[in-house]
Amino acid sequence: MKTITTFGIMILAASLLLSGITNSVSAQEDAGIYLKIAKRAQEQISNQISSDSPDKIKELFEEGVRHVNALEDALKSDNPRSAKEHFISAMNIFKEISRHLNTTDAAPKTEAASVSSDVRNPTSDLKRLYAYVENLKTIAKKHHSSIDFSELDRLFSQAREQVSAHDYADTYETLHEIKQVVIKINKELREEASKQESERAKAYAQKYLEQLDRLIENAKKQGVSDEIIEKLENAKENLSSASSPAEIVKEIRKIMSIKDQFELTKNDRLESRVLQVEKTISRLSQVEGVDQENIDDAYDTLNSIKRHLSQGEFDSANELLRELAKQLNEIKNSLR
Numbered sequence: 001m002k003t004i005t006t007f008g009i010m011i012l013a014a015s016l017l018l019s020g021i022t023n024s025v026s027a028q029e030d031a032g033i034y035l036k037i038a039k040r041a042q043e044q045i046s047n048q049i050s051s052d053s054p055d056k057i058k059e060l061f062e063e064g065v066r067h068v069n070a071l072e073d074a075l076k077s078d079n080p081r082s083a084k085e086h087f088i089s090a091m092n093i094f095k096e097i098s099r100h101l102n103t104t105d106a107a108p109k110t111e112a113a114s115v116s117s118d119v120r121n122p123t124s125d126l127k128r129l130y131a132y133v134e135n136l137k138t139i140a141k142k143h144h145s146s147i148d149f150s151e152l153d154r155l156f157s158q159a160r161e162q163v164s165a166h167d168y169a170d171t172y173e174t175l176h177e178i179k180q181v182v183i184k185i186n187k188e189l190r191e192e193a194s195k196q197e198s199e200r201a202k203a204y205a206q207k208y209l210e211q212l213d214r215l216i217e218n219a220k221k222q223g224v225s226d227e228i229i230e231k232l233e234n235a236k237e238n239l240s241s242a243s244s245p246a247e248i249v250k251e252i253r254k255i256m257s258i259k260d261q262f263e264l265t266k267n268d269r270l271e272s273r274v275l276q277v278e279k280t281i282s283r284l285s286q287v288e289g290v291d292q293e294n295i296d297d298a299y300d301t302l303n304s305i306k307r308h309l310s311q312g313e314f315d316s317a318n319e320l321l322r323e324l325a326k327q328l329n330e331i332k333n334s335l336r
Contacts (some may be wrong), residue, residue: 030327035075038068041094048101055173057100064093119168122175126159129178133198136185145192152181201245207278209253210266211271214237215259221312231258270314273321280328294331298324 002129039191049061067090075325076082131225133152140147162171216232239251250326259265281302308317 005007028093034083035068035072038071038087040088041091044069045094045097045101050099054100057097060093062101064097066238067093073289109253119172121163122159122168122171124165124177126156127173127229129158129182133178133182135180136228138191140185140189143189143192143196145189147185147186147188147192152178152185155181197245198243199249202243205239205242205248205252207275208255209236209239210256210306211274212239214306217310220314228258270309270317270321274302274309277321277324277328285326289335290331291334294334298327298331302325323332 045061045064051059067086071083071090072087074080074086103229133149133156137149139145140149155174157176159171159178162168162174212232212235216229219229219232232255233252235255238254239248242248242251259268281295281298284290284298285292301320305317305320305324308314308320
């Protein structure tokens with residue numbers, strides 16, 4: 001800015017000089033002032049031009065230098081009219097260069113100020129992302145996931161500090177990092193959920209196979225045809241080899257279709273109750289403070305119910321189920 005101001009003063013001095021003299025520049029004193037001002041302007045502009053300056057600026061400067069050299073030659077040959085023309089041309093060129101340089105220097109600052117003022121306060125985005133991550137934590141906890149959220153906690157703390165310091169551009173960079181970590185955690189949660197779903201499906205298939213075994217035994221005792229028994233045996237084999245949840249569901253539906261087709265659904269309601277009771281006993285066994293002896297008694301009763309079902313003794317199984325339900329209620333009440 002100091003250089004530009006100095007150059008402006010030189011332009012003003014040159015203007016005053018030109019307005020105060022006639023076309024004659026034969027006086028040695030005036031001639032020396034012309035050349036001194038032009039040389040000084042050339043030096044000032046040269047100090048502002050670098051290798052990174054636009055080609056247009058460099059070309060204009062070379063043209064201005066040629067006029068300064070021509071001014072010096074005109075003065076040496078005592079040609080006042082030519083000297084004045086070259087002086088005016090050189091000063092106009094240097095003035096134009098100065099204007100371009102002034103615009104170029106101001107542009108980055110203006111752009112930076114514009115960028116700074118245009119960056120929106122990211123507080124609302126930060127809050128939404130934080131709420132989403134808190135929901136992910138809840139899901140992870142529900143599925144007993146071992147996913148580590150410490151990196152996200154650190155990034156959220158960093159983002160809050162950046163917002164407090166009004167470093168909004170940096171905050172958005174941090175928010176981008178958070179989103180990348182969230183994408184990774186989402187993938188891990190999906191993988192864990194898929195694994196757990198598969199494990200649950202396999203566990204259910206195993207329980208259903210036990211039911212199917214009992215159904216087959218009952219069918220044999222009831223004199224069901226060998227064709228139906230064979231269908232049930234094949235269905236059992238297919239369910240045993242099923243691995244994915246979709247395959248397990250597909251095979252169980254086939255079994256249910258066979259049962260409906262050949263009217264083998266008489267004990268389905270009891271079998272469903274057996275599954276529910278078994279889940280209840282399993283949950284109670286994991287509760288802190290429960291009497292393990294009571295849990296063992298409950299399992300013994302459950303096994304007796306299964307034996308009755310496999311032998312087709314549905315009334316006895318139903319009676320034991322009622323007794324077991326009372327027993328489980330007593331265990332629940334003892335924990336309150």
